[in-house]
Amino acid sequence: MSTSMTFTSFTLNGVDAQKFLQGQVTLNAEALAENVTRYTAICDLKGRIHFGLWLTKRNPESFEIVTTADQAEEFAKHIKKFGAFSKMKLEEAGPVYPTLNGDQTSFAVEPTDVPAWEVQAIQAGQAYINQAIEHIFQPQELRLHQREGVHYDKGCYLGQEVIARLWFKAKPKAWLHAISGTGAAPAQGEQLHAQVQVVNSAATENGYVALVVARPDALAELDVKVLDLPEALNGDVARPQ
Numbered sequence: 001m002s003t004s005m006t007f008t009s010f011t012l013n014g015v016d017a018q019k020f021l022q023g024q025v026t027l028n029a030e031a032l033a034e035n036v037t038r039y040t041a042i043c044d045l046k047g048r049i050h051f052g053l054w055l056t057k058r059n060p061e062s063f064e065i066v067t068t069a070d071q072a073e074e075f076a077k078h079i080k081k082f083g084a085f086s087k088m089k090l091e092e093a094g095p096v097y098p099t100l101n102g103d104q105t106s107f108a109v110e111p112t113d114v115p116a117w118e119v120q121a122i123q124a125g126q127a128y129i130n131q132a133i134e135h136i137f138q139p140q141e142l143r144l145h146q147r148e149g150v151h152y153d154k155g156c157y158l159g160q161e162v163i164a165r166l167w168f169k170a171k172p173k174a175w176l177h178a179i180s181g182t183g184a185a186p187a188q189g190e191q192l193h194a195q196v197q198v199v200n201s202a203a204t205e206n207g208y209v210a211l212v213v214a215r216p217d218a219l220a221e222l223d224v225k226v227l228d229l230p231e232a233l234n235g236d237v238a239r240p241q
Contacts, residue, residue, distance in 0.1 A: 005114055005130070007107060008072035009096040010065045012079070014088025018060040024082065024158060025055065026139050028151040032057045037104060039128065040149040042078070047138050047162030051075050052129030054105060061088075066096055066107050068130035100124060103147075103230055118202040122209045125233040127176055127199045132188040137199065140166060141213045143176045143233050152239075171238040174215045178227040182207040193218045 012021070021029040027040040034057050042051040051074075054066040067075045072092065079090045096107035100120045121128065127142040139150045140163070152167050166172070174195055185201040185208035186192060195218035201210035209227070212219075219226055228234070 005118060006069040007066050007096050007098060008069045009093040009107060010067070010072075010076070011091050011093055012063045012065060012088055013061060013091075014086070015061055016083075016086035017063055017088045018057070020083050020086045020088060021055070021063065022154070023156065025053065026144065026150040026157065026159075026163065027055070027148065028154040029055070029057070029063075030060075030154075031151070034059060037106060038148050039105070039126070039144070041129065041139055041144060042075075043139065043157075043159030043163065044135055045159055045162075046135075047159040047166065048135050049129050049137055049139060049142070050134050050158075051078065054107065064093075068128070069095065070131040071129075071134070074131070100126070103232065115202065118200070119204060119209055122178060122200055122202055122211050123227065125176060125178060125211065125229040127211050130188070133199060136189060136197070137213060138166060138172070139163060140237055141172050141175050142199065143237055146233050146235065146237070167239050174213050174218075175237040176229075176233070177212055177214050177216070177219060178209065178229055179212055179219065179222075179224040180204070180207060180209045180227055181222075181224040184208065186210060192224075193222055196222065 018029050024042050025040045037054050037056045040053050040055050041049040044050045056064040097112040098105050098107055098117045099112050144150045185203045186198045190198045196212050196214040199211040201208055
């Protein structure tokens with residue numbers, strides 16, 4: 001992950017804002033508490049994440065949305081295309097900077113130490129999507145449901161049929177792990193093994209840390225250390241039987 005990762009904030013305001021988002025994002029926008037930020041996704045029809053979003057509801061007619069800056073233009077086009085007949089307005093508010101607070105990221109207009117945030121976010125299992133890895137990962141593989149970013153009991157949204165089928169009828173073969181290793185940080189999307197693919201990575205003093213979607217047995221074949229994730233992200237990613 002480069003140290004130049006930047007983020008763009010948007011506002012979405014209007015009487016149809018919540019209804020529109022309910023049909024787009026993987027979490028239940030209607031049930032989202034006000035002034036709480038959750039990381040969620042807009043998926044493609046194959047159930048893979050197209051856009052990653054930090055979503056905050058101020059009220060049912062007013063939302064704040066943060067994307068990585070390299071997805072901002074594409075995201076705005078997507079909203080305007082799908083929301084053309086909805087009574088709402090998307091406006092770009094400008095660059096924002098991240099800070100990790102516990103297990104959640106918050107954003108402010110004052111600059112922060114983004115490289116330090118990247119390391120902390122990876123260690124906390126906070127996978128995030130940018131342009132380099134759009135259309136690759138499914139929400140369940142990234143443990144998004146364990147971060148309250150996916151709800152399987154809500155109505156239709158983009159990719160919902162595939163995502164629901166994977167949840168109710170299957171179990172992922174690979175899922176999110178945090179690792180550390182020596183040498184240069186691997187690139188996003190890079191295959192470290194046939195069953196290990198990099199989501200996010202960041203350089204550290206002694207090498208790198210990374211979030212990978214992997215089969216646990218494949219990780220054992222690599223010269224890396226598997227790091228403990230926070231308790232909420234340590235459970236089985238499959239649906240409880």
